[in-house]
Amino acid sequence: MTFRNSEPDAPQSSQTGVSLQLDGNPPAPRRMRVKHLRRWMTHAVIVVYLSWLGHGVFCHALQYRVSAHPLMYFTVWDMFCGWSGWSYRTHVVAEGESGKFYELTPTPWGEYHAYGNLSREHYDNFANHSRQIGFNCLKQTAHEPMTRVYVIGETWSKKFNLPDPLWQRIHDEPKQSKTYFNVNAVYQSDGTLLSLRPSFRESHQASWLAASLQGQKGQGRQQMLLGSTFEN
Amino acid sequence: MDAQAVNQSSVSFVSSVRRFFYTEELPYGLAIIRIGLPLILLCVVIPRWSHAREFYSTDGATAPMALNYGMQDFLPEPSGTVAVAMMTGLIFCLVASSIGWHTRIALAGSWGLYTYLNMLDYLSTLTKYSVISSHVLLLLLLSNCGAIWSVDRLRSRSRNDSRGENPSGGRSSRAAAWPRRLIQLFIGIVYFGAAFTKMHIVGFLSGDQIRFWLLTNMNGPKPLGEWLAMYPELIITMSHVALIWQVLFLFLCWRGRMRGVMLVVGGLFHLSTIWLLGLAIFPPIMLLTYFAWLHETDVRRIQFHFRSLVTGTNRNGFGSAAERIHALSRRLRGFAPKIPLPSALLFSLGLVASVAAGLEIEYHMDPYGHRRPAGPYALQPIPETRVSELFAKPDRMRDEDKFFALEMGTETLGGVVVHRRDTYEPGSQVIAQCALVPPHEDMWVECRLSDSYGRQLHVFGQAVTRDMLRVNFTFQLPHDLESGDYRLTIRCNSNDMLSRNIRVDSPTSVVLSN
Incomplete structure (x- = not known):
């Protein structure tokens, strides 16, 4: 169905046969319908998109279901949401049947530095992916049969990241950095989790809490918390 | 207030919203973002290409972001060959988006591949700047950003020239402003959300969080970071200014002097993160998105000043440059129809050829060394001293x-x-x-x-x-x-x-x- 212009000399579109207005624009209802449909689709896109962004801000502001779904990462703007006074690094080490140990990170085919001068395992703050990196290294390399794979955390106080000239400006004492190592997870050669332990920082926080709750009795509990909390 | 007044105010609100989203304009700002964003992303994507098999495939060690949300199989993981093909296709699509060749298809490919591959590597690919890039690519995809300063534009003008039709100047390139408006709102909402983060964090306004971030060596070199850590009073002042600016941005960035103030403060804020926090990609992406505030009238004003300079005081410098650009544009227009193949076919052939070339190159690069004469890489045992260090009994914190x-x-x-x-x-x-x-x-x-x-x-x-x-x-x-x-x-x-x-x-x- 087309509306035809009542003017007998109205220009006609050569391809569609749709009548044109005097200003040259096609007023045909099909085109109008398409135009209306596009306009309403545009309305919908704007409303849906802004609602999605608004939902993210609302959830983030009220701390409501911010981890409910991976897509929340696309609408929750939690840049620099966490911080620590400690620097962390991750090492993945395998133990062979001969009793020798092998470092699986950095990988022997070369490491990629994504943001600074660190390879990717050091960005695994929650230790969710280090196992995968270690076992991929075992899969792609030649080696003796392995018995265990260890994920080890390395930690030091960030105050020692100060360059020496700046250190000397605010400290009279020499810079004596100390690095702590802590086995965070142990896996069997087939990937089965054998032991999962709190990080260095978590184990200390737990031990301080236990000590303050139980007084002298906490010393025993302290030792336990510094060991493993999950054994398979 | 009577019913008529209420009705009038609602009508004026609706018409304001309509003007805000649907005023037709030439997409100068979006075209700049379309050209620039893929180029910045190429700086990220090309170095990761040789690690595609390792980061994004079942033949490597993916780090799916969904795992952090407790979901095991949220997205399928491609095989090594498919991951390399996807990464190569992404590079092709980003280049095509930047030059505006089959812009919408190229942007769709860029957005889909970039977002998907990002979600497979939480450790070294997915960050907030990549999420922001995904949003902007999506909004560019919905826009008319390829209508100017693009190969598509050259092609359409060449077609019009060959048909003898009078090119309509900018009229056919005009489109509703809503994609640009959505990018503006998106940036404002990002800042607003980031402000909530800062409000939630204990230690942000006291400067402690930023002080320890300045001492964190997770990003690139930061020549001023450690120095600023010496001056907590400066950090506190800057933290307060940043928080106030992020809250106000969404409300004041639209017009008048405050638009300039908000954008200038934002520019300084992002530039400072290069030297203070060692960020390399985030600041240019955010600064580029500020071109969403570039309105057609701003471009006209710049053109006017440029022309007055050309016709006035400095004809030799600017004038000759402008003439050279114009002549180059004419030459490019003349070049387009001489290619004997349809553009869509050429685009498809280019995509297939680049993917095939990428797969071949990656095969010869042999990232895991499986086809080396010496065979796969062999693990070397670590010295006893290092073993003792790694497995030392956990000391108590000093x-x-x-x-x-x-x-x-x-x-x-x-x-x-x-x-x-x-x-x-x-x-x-x-x-x-x-x-x-x-x-x-x-x-x-x-x-x-x-x-x-x-x-x-x-x-x-x-x-x-x-x-x-x-x-x-x-x-x-x-x-x-x-x-x-x-x-x-x-x-x-x-x-x-x-x-x-x-x-x-x-x-x-x-x-x-x-």
């Missing part, structure tokens, strides 16, 4: 690791010592502030003042609970204190943690020495 620095002065601002001094007069007030490194347990901390012979003159003690990030010892030096060198020492568990020398000079001795 007390000195919990004490960041001792700073002394006479005033505090925002909770930190300002007006730092090492020399005091007898009877003056001293604030000794000990900054702490979290976490720490509840502690009893002492501050001791001793003379140059080590004789203890005063001791002040304070309980420090686990939530405290600083502890202040405020005391007055005795009026009869002799001039000389003294030492302030912070002690915990009967051990010295931090110490600083101070000098006490009576006014008379200062006069005498002068």
Whole structure:
């Protein structure tokens, strides 16, 4: 169905046969319908998109279901949401049947530095992916049969990241950095989790809490918390 | 208020919203973002291409972001070959998006591949700047950004020229402003959300969070980062300004002088993160998105100034450059129809050829070394000393690791010592502030003042609970204190943690020495 212009000399579109207005624009209802449909689709896109962004801000502001779904990462703007006074690094080490140990990170085919001068395992703050990196290294390399794979955390106080000239400006004492190592997870050669332990920082926080709750009795509990909390 | 007034106000609101989203304009700002964003992303994507098999495929070690949300198989993981093909296709699509060749298809490919591959590598690919890029690519995909300054534009003009049709100038390139408006709203909402993060964090407004971030070596080099960590009062001031700016941006960035103020503060903020936090990609992406505020009238104004310069004072410089650009544009237009293949076919062939080339190159690169003459890489055993270091029995945290620095002065601002001094007069007030490194347990901390012979003159003690990030010892030096060198020492568990020398000079001795 087309509306035809009542003017007998109205220009006609050569391809569609749709009548044109005097200003040259096609007023045909099909085109109008398409135009209306596009306009309403545009309305919908704007409303849906802004609602999605608004939902993210609302959830983030009220701390409501911010981890409910991976897509929340696309609408929750939690840049620099966490911080620590400690620097962390991750090492993945395998133990062979001969009793020798092998470092699986950095990988022997070369490491990629994504943001600074660190390879990717050091960005695994929650230790969710280090196992995968270690076992991929075992899969792609030649080696003796392995018995265990260890994920080890390395930690030091960030105050020692100060360059020496700046250190000397605010400290009279020499810079004596100390690095702590802590086995965070142990896996069997087939990937089965054998032991999962709190990080260095978590184990200390737990031990301080236990000590303050139980007084002298906490010393025993302290030792336990510094060991493993999950054994398979 | 009567019904008519209510009706009028609602009509005016609707018409304002309609004007805001649907005013037709030439997409200058979006075209700049379309050209620039893929180029920035190429700086990220090309270096990762040779690691595609390792980062994004079942033949490597993916780090799916969904795993952090407790979802095991949220997205399918491609095989190694498919991952390399996708990564190569992404590079092709980003290049095509930047030059505006089949812009919408290229942007769709860029957006889909970039977002998907990002979600497979939480560790070294997915960050907030990649999420922001995904949003902007999506909005560009929905826009008419390829209508100007693009191969598509050259092609359409060439078609019009060959048909003898009069090109309609900018009229056919005009489109509703809503994609540009959505990018503006998106950036404002990002800042607004980031402001909520800052409000939630204990230690942001006190400067402690930023101070420790400035000392974090996870990003690139940051020549000013550690230096700024020495001045917590500056950090506190900047943290407050950043928070206020992020809250206000969404409401004040639209018109008038405040638009300029908001954008200039934002520009300075993002530029500063390059030198303070070592960010390399985030700032250029955010600065590029500010072109969403570039309105057609701004471009006209710039063109007017450019033309007045050309026709006025500096014809030789700008004039000849403009003529050269115009001539180049004419030449490019003439070049397009000479290609004997349809553009869509050429685009498809280019995509297929680049993917095939990418697969071939990656095969010969042999990232895992499986086809090396020496065979796969062999793991080398690590020395015993290193094994003992890695598997040493966990030590208890040293007390000195919990004490960041001792700073002394006479005033505090925002909770930190300002007006730092090492020399005091007898009877003056001293604030000794000990900054702490979290976490720490509840502690009893002492501050001791001793003379140059080590004789203890005063001791002040304070309980420090686990939530405290600083502890202040405020005391007055005795009026009869002799001039000389003294030492302030912070002690915990009967051990010295931090110490600083101070000098006490009576006014008379200062006069005498002068």
